[in-house]
Amino acid sequence: MPLQEPYDDVALVARAAAGSEYAFRQLYRAYVRPVYWLAHGLLRDAQDAEDVTQETFLVAWRRLPDLELVGDSLLPWLATVCRFQAANRMRRQRREREHTAPLPDEVPIALDVARHVAEAETVELILREVGGLSELDRGIFRLCATEGYTYQAAAEALGVPHGVVRNRLSRIRTRLRNVVREST
Structure with a gap:
């Protein structure tokens, strides 16, 4: 579906902050895929990435009235919220694993922290470049x-x-x- 008007995050954020569901849907449609792929890259699980994506946009809906957009794109802010939501989910999952003792013949799953950090840095680099x-x-x-x-x-x-x-x-x-x- 073609956009009805020129795409402008600043105007859409202002209208969404004032309660416009239409403006929020436009922002959601514009950024749901990049937020999902960032979440998926951090969590490596489709269901967790979907949950974090939805949590990110829920936070956005709640915080837009107080948000002072820096620059003219909402994506860097959404990416930051997404990373925090993903980190919270990973901490919660780690606590849950710690409270359930593995059976003696189970091998704990090791995370490749260096790879996750490198991927997050690459995503941040791309977001900065796109923002410019x-x-x-x-x-x-x-x-x-x-x-x-x-x-x-x-x-x-x-x-x-x-x-x-x-x-x-x-x-x-x-x-x-x-x-x-x-x-x-």
């Missing part, structure tokens, strides 16, 4: 890379030619790959 893109490029990235729009559907939603979406998305992906490659 122009408004049009962020819109193209959000629609195509996170929401799965086709080039044509994204072009129609953003009011630009199909070729602009295709070319800019290619440059954005190359830029993100280079940033990630340089950080490793």
